[in-house]
Amino acid sequence: MNKLRLLTPGPTSVPAEALLEMARPVEHHRTPEFRAMFKQVTEDLQYVFQTANTVLTVTGSGTSAMESAIVGTCPPGSKALVVRGGKFGERWAEICAAFDIDHVACDVEWGHGAKPEMIEDCLSKDPSITTVIVTHSETSTAAVSDLEGIARVVRQRGDDILLIVDGITSVGAIPVRTDQWGVDVVVTGSQKALMLPPGLACLAVGDRAWKRVDSFSSRSFYLCPKAYRKSMADFDTPYTPNNVMIRGLAVTLKMIRDEGIENVWARTALLARATRAAAEAIGIKVYAADPSDSVSALCMPEGIDESKLRKTVRQRYGVHLAGGQGKLKGNVIRISHMGYVDALDTIGAISAIEMVLSEMGHDLKLGSGAAAAMTVIARRS
Amino acid sequence: MNKLRLLTPGPTSVPAEALLEMARPVEHHRTPEFRAMFKQVTEDLQYVFQTANTVLTVTGSGTSAMESAIVGTCPPGSKALVVRGGKFGERWAEICAAFDIDHVACDVEWGHGAKPEMIEDCLSKDPSITTVIVTHSETSTAAVSDLEGIARVVRQRGDDILLIVDGITSVGAIPVRTDQWGVDVVVTGSQKALMLPPGLACLAVGDRAWKRVDSFSSRSFYLCPKAYRKSMADFDTPYTPNNVMIRGLAVTLKMIRDEGIENVWARTALLARATRAAAEAIGIKVYAADPSDSVSALCMPEGIDESKLRKTVRQRYGVHLAGGQGKLKGNVIRISHMGYVDALDTIGAISAIEMVLSEMGHDLKLGSGAAAAMTVIARRS
Numbered sequence: 001m002n003k004l005r006l007l008t009p010g011p012t013s014v015p016a017e018a019l020l021e022m023a024r025p026v027e028h029h030r031t032p033e034f035r036a037m038f039k040q041v042t043e044d045l046q047y048v049f050q051t052a053n054t055v056l057t058v059t060g061s062g063t064s065a066m067e068s069a070i071v072g073t074c075p076p077g078s079k080a081l082v083v084r085g086g087k088f089g090e091r092w093a094e095i096c097a098a099f100d101i102d103h104v105a106c107d108v109e110w111g112h113g114a115k116p117e118m119i120e121d122c123l124s125k126d127p128s129i130t131t132v133i134v135t136h137s138e139t140s141t142a143a144v145s146d147l148e149g150i151a152r153v154v155r156q157r158g159d160d161i162l163l164i165v166d167g168i169t170s171v172g173a174i175p176v177r178t179d180q181w182g183v184d185v186v187v188t189g190s191q192k193a194l195m196l197p198p199g200l201a202c203l204a205v206g207d208r209a210w211k212r213v214d215s216f217s218s219r220s221f222y223l224c225p226k227a228y229r230k231s232m233a234d235f236d237t238p239y240t241p242n243n244v245m246i247r248g249l250a251v252t253l254k255m256i257r258d259e260g261i262e263n264v265w266a267r268t269a270l271l272a273r274a275t276r277a278a279a280e281a282i283g284i285k286v287y288a289a290d291p292s293d294s295v296s297a298l299c300m301p302e303g304i305d306e307s308k309l310r311k312t313v314r315q316r317y318g319v320h321l322a323g324g325q326g327k328l329k330g331n332v333i334r335i336s337h338m339g340y341v342d343a344l345d346t347i348g349a350i351s352a353i354e355m356v357l358s359e360m361g362h363d364l365k366l367g368s369g370a371a372a373a374m375t376v377i378a379r380r381s
Numbered sequence: 382m383n384k385l386r387l388l389t390p391g392p393t394s395v396p397a398e399a400l401l402e403m404a405r406p407v408e409h410h411r412t413p414e415f416r417a418m419f420k421q422v423t424e425d426l427q428y429v430f431q432t433a434n435t436v437l438t439v440t441g442s443g444t445s446a447m448e449s450a451i452v453g454t455c456p457p458g459s460k461a462l463v464v465r466g467g468k469f470g471e472r473w474a475e476i477c478a479a480f481d482i483d484h485v486a487c488d489v490e491w492g493h494g495a496k497p498e499m500i501e502d503c504l505s506k507d508p509s510i511t512t513v514i515v516t517h518s519e520t521s522t523a524a525v526s527d528l529e530g531i532a533r534v535v536r537q538r539g540d541d542i543l544l545i546v547d548g549i550t551s552v553g554a555i556p557v558r559t560d561q562w563g564v565d566v567v568v569t570g571s572q573k574a575l576m577l578p579p580g581l582a583c584l585a586v587g588d589r590a591w592k593r594v595d596s597f598s599s600r601s602f603y604l605c606p607k608a609y610r611k612s613m614a615d616f617d618t619p620y621t622p623n624n625v626m627i628r629g630l631a632v633t634l635k636m637i638r639d640e641g642i643e644n645v646w647a648r649t650a651l652l653a654r655a656t657r658a659a660a661e662a663i664g665i666k667v668y669a670a671d672p673s674d675s676v677s678a679l680c681m682p683e684g685i686d687e688s689k690l691r692k693t694v695r696q697r698y699g700v701h702l703a704g705g706q707g708k709l710k711g712n713v714i715r716i717s718h719m720g721y722v723d724a725l726d727t728i729g730a731i732s733a734i735e736m737v738l739s740e741m742g743h744d745l746k747l748g749s750g751a752a753a754a755m756t757v758i759a760r761r762s
Binding site for chain 1 (some may be wrong): 391393395404407408409440442443447448476479580600602621626
């Protein structure tokens with residue numbers, strides 16, 4: 001028997017309740033029933049994004065929402081500051097390049113988060129920057145940026161600078177207070193903390209951002225935010241949506257509402273702390289200097305083959321972990337704390353890692369990692 | 382009891398086998414198992430598109446593949462001929478406009494298909510046209526264009542003119558012989574003859590089209606065909622795909638393979654002929670002068686409220702039909718013959734329409750429509 005525990009930082013595990021809802025016969029999306037459901041989904045998304053503003057739902061990968069944010073709000077020739085501290089920061093820069101948006105990189109050492117003072121410094125040096133793009137939780141390095149602080153320095157410069165945030169592994173996992181902090185655009189994907197398969201992307205767009213969207217004619221069609229806003233007035237979409245996944249989203253968002261977003265954040269953070277404590281106990285380093293609570297990247301001890309570790313953990317115990325991306329390939333394993341994951345999933349994954357590491361010759365006291373995790377979880381500390 | 386029969390021309394009914402496959406626990410997509418499945422899916426798509434060339438799979442609505450075709454193959458400032466004979470032809474023109482592609486409309490009367498001589502005429506008049514865009518089966522009017530003939534006149538003009546085809550309600554429903562006819566790009570969506578929910582779009586791209594794609598730097602990112610081709614070499618996708626739907630696609634494509642594409646086309650055509658015979662028998666007109674076999678649009682008799690008819694048919698008999706779009710709103714009902722629909726589904730829908738029409742005061746002999754359909758189906762004529 002090989003019971004699967006999908007603990008990669010996306011796709012993440014999907015609750016059976018949502019899978020079964022999506023397995024019900026397919027209905028048409030232009031019905032009063034669908035509109036009522038989509039209205040509820042949109043309200044629940046506003047709750048998860050902590051915004052009273054529009055949240056748009058696009059049928060596509062997370063990258064489609066990233067592109068929508070860029071093409072919708074950045075006129076060609078305008079200047080954007082892009083924080084680059086991992087693979088996803090690099091993707092934002094690539095999207096800017098594809099659409100002739102002049103972009104300045106704010107390079108952050110991998111494993112570190114962006115700090116408000118770095119952004120402040122970049123904005124002071126170049127007053128022609130009109131958009132700041134930050135990856136809140138950089139999935140590739142498992143590092144978190146101080147979004148609240150960054151939003152504060154951006155907002156201090158007035159309403160003409162937009163702050164676009166990649167919330168793909170932060171929304172629904174770690175605190176994101178879109179309106180309170182003054183963030184203009186936040187994007188996320190369905191296959192992370194929203195507990196669904198890949199296939200939907202969401203985009204919260206605030207008033208300052210809409211003003212920008214309306215100020216120019218963007219060269220876009222499928223991903224033009226204006227079209228989605230127009231349809232949204234009637235709880236519809238401009239193009240045939242993945243209505244089956246929107247039905248699944250209704251189920252998972254209700255689960256988040258029932259648990260309470262602060263409780264979801266607290267659970268995610270607790271599992272992250274438990275994992276970091278376990279890593280310390282078994283003598284493996286947490287990669288990030290500024291670790292995110294939605295995903296952890298753990299460094300491989302000297303002499304341990306990362307790929308063999310993950311393969312054995314999967315074969316023997318059914319736990320699917322992620323490896324490193326880009327220059328971290330072969331150096332780290334990544335484990336998700338987002339979405340449909342609980343204490344025993346986490347303790348189980350740690351146990352599996354311990355057992356296999358021990359067998360592979362890493363010196364550890366079997367059970368010490370799990371014990372450290374249990375201590376954190378039992379004390380909720 | 383209200384047993385649903387979804388007979389709208391998209392979304393269409395999805396077989397329980399595919400729904401249940403998609404309800405299995407979510408796996409990661411960067412695994413040897415996923416790559417092997419995606420390879421098989423791609424080969425099966427080549428069979429359905431009748432091409433030996435690349436078929437790309439994008440996570441998005443059908444419109445995303447339309448945009449990918451345009452941004453990938455039409456440099457800004459180049460000139461395209463767009464056949465407009467319904468809502469979807471208009472959408473192609475809108476996409477061209479969004480990307481600064483100079484487009485000439487070939488306006489076709491609604492309900493009529495484009496004829497080869499019209500295209501020949503337009504190309505003769507304007508030799509600067511380098512792309513021809515045709516909606517094979519125009520879903521909004523249920524009219525079909527003579528694609529084979531159109532491809533012939535385009536090909537006669539050499540390899541520098543591309544033929545892009547909207548096969549959204551034709552691929553897998555009516556004969557499309559991409560390579561044999563010399564079509565360069567064909568797009569479709571998952572929620573039509575591919576028997577899945579909305580959420581995936583596919584794009585067959587031939588050699589002449591790739592040459593064009595490689596000849597300029599397109600201003601696109603998420604929908605850039607180059608990125609998909611690059612990943613496809615390794616049976617991967619550039620951005621996290623809706624891997625659950627690709628799993629469903631493996632199931633429905635196997636069903637098409639097992640039935641045989643020619644048999645699928647024959648079944649679809651038979652159901653369309655049966656529906657048209659039924660319409661004639663009960664005294665209602667088929668809207669299209671050149672009717673498509675994938676969907677039928679039936680004109681409402683004088684005094685019959687189209688919306689009330691569809692609502693009653695749905696409430697009383699569980700049959701979900703579509704109404705008209707654009708200027709056909711209120712004037713026609715549309716019934717799909719694509720995908721997971723068989724003889725008794727079709728006879729059932731006709732029976733429901735007959736019963737409700739009779740009750741609403743339309744003069745007909747109850748059962749005459751069903752009898753006419755049965756005659757066509759029983760004789761396979």
